[in-house]
Amino acid sequence: MSILFLLASLGVVNGLLIGFYLIIKKKRTVADSYFGLLLLALSIRIGKSVFFYFNREVDQLILQIGLSACIFIGPFFYLYSKALQKHEQDFKRKDGLLLLALLVAIIGIGLRFPYRSFPEIWNGYIIYGIYSVWILFTLLGLYYSGRMLKGVTLSPNKMNGNQQYVAAIALAMLFITCTYQVALFVGFTYIWGALIFSFTFYYLLGRALLTKKSITPKVPVQLLENGNELLAQVNDLMASQKPFINKGLKLDELATQAGMSKHTLSRVLNEVYEYGFSHYIKEYRVNEAKQLITTRPDLSLEGIGYEAGFNSKSAFFEAFKKIANCTPAEYKKFR
Incomplete structure (x- = not known):
């Protein structure tokens, strides 16, 4: 017993x-x-x-x-x-x-x-x-x-x-x-x-x-359907509404605005865009900063960074250097 x-x-x-x-x-x-x-x-x-x-x-x-x-x-x-x-x-x-x-x-x-x-x-x-x-x-x-x-x-x-x-x-x-x-x-x-x-x-x-495997079967990851169309949808949102200007923008917030789940947006940015959410937002902010450097001579470089959505001068300069392959000052000098 x-x-x-x-x-x-x-x-x-x-x-x-x-x-x-x-x-x-x-x-x-x-x-x-x-x-x-x-x-x-x-x-x-x-x-x-x-x-x-x-x-x-x-x-x-x-x-x-x-x-x-x-x-x-x-x-x-x-x-x-x-x-x-x-x-x-x-x-x-x-x-x-x-x-x-x-x-x-x-x-x-x-x-x-x-x-x-x-x-x-x-x-x-x-x-x-x-x-x-x-x-x-x-x-x-x-x-x-x-x-x-x-x-x-x-x-x-x-x-x-x-x-x-x-x-x-x-x-x-x-x-x-x-x-x-x-x-x-x-x-x-x-x-x-x-x-x-x-x-x-x-x-x-x-x-x-x-x-040495999981106690549960693995779920095969299916290819993301309409991945390019979904990325284009997010790109349109970024261009028209500029949500990246929000310094505290998070993945779930952008997903809600784009009309898709957080998981789907994550897959779009990792599998189709390939560089992930953080890089995607930084790229749009850097491009916004480039436009501001050209059109807003009244703003300092630090002010341009804040206007573009960066929350600090160091974050702005680091992202700009990484994505544009030059500093904001160098970019401004040759515009």
């Missing part, structure tokens, strides 16, 4: 740790975030199962928290699989609204009908509703996983590394979901769901350590 508890609980503890890591790490993808959230939801639900299996006197608040986490397991798996299959680089607003709606619903139900006071309602209507959401979105997640495994589903030896990860996660989700669904209706022990979670988790972790 102690070995069974150790195997089940170790997966829960490590699932929580890896889940938090995937959510907070700096270079995380959309898929990483959803996989981390999936691990957290599964760990909370399965942790509740482990506690209840070995201690029937567990506080009913823990039961409520564990059951509440169930409502996110299917949706997180669905969003994770969709992010992988569609190579998503940005979080979708509609996906955020879906999660927000589920969060508001489960918190509202929990406050109105706390498990401690209404166990019969939780074990009836509420849990059936939660499990329905779980299985519906799990099926959607399996659909997207299946699309990634198309043509190799029955031939594991033909799968690449990413497909093997996807297959392992999809099978684990299928077995865990079935275990809990069967347990709900026929009283089958759901400790097997905890064991499947632990074994799958350590399989993925072991592969990651042995191959």
Whole structure:
């Protein structure tokens, strides 16, 4: 019995740790975030199962928290699989609204009908509703996983590394979901769901350590569509509205003005323009300074730098020298 508890609980503890890591790490993808959230939801639900299996006197608040986490397991798996299959680089607003709606619903139900006071309602209507959401979105997640495994589903030896990860996660989700669904209706022990979670988790972790790769599959970076058109769109904005004059201009602010996401603008400036946001802004400021040197003889060189958007004399002279290959004074002398 102690070995069974150790195997089940170790997966829960490590699932929580890896889940938090995937959510907070700096270079995380959309898929990483959803996989981390999936691990957290599964760990909370399965942790509740482990506690209840070995201690029937567990506080009913823990039961409520564990059951509440169930409502996110299917949706997180669905969003994770969709992010992988569609190579998503940005979080979708509609996906955020879906999660927000589920969060508001489960918190509202929990406050109105706390498990401690209404166990019969939780074990009836509420849990059936939660499990329905779980299985519906799990099926959607399996659909997207299946699309990634198309043509190799029955031939594991033909799968690449990413497909093997996807297959392992999809099978684990299928077995865990079935275990809990069967347990709900026929009283089958759901400790097997905890064991499947632990074994799958350590399989993925072991592969990651042995191959020195991430515990989650990598999302291929698609070529940026209409990159030249998007850059032209930003160039038009810079020429007509001169947002670069704002000394504190940031990438997200320029993206908003250009009508695109921060991530898309970053890719445009790094992949199409090739030199990045900072150089792009400096180049426009230097060109503005050149025009001011020619048209505003009443301004000092330092004043021209400030008018062009630089926040200091040193920053202006350094950028001008780097981009124009001469100092502002030299440029003025030969105009």
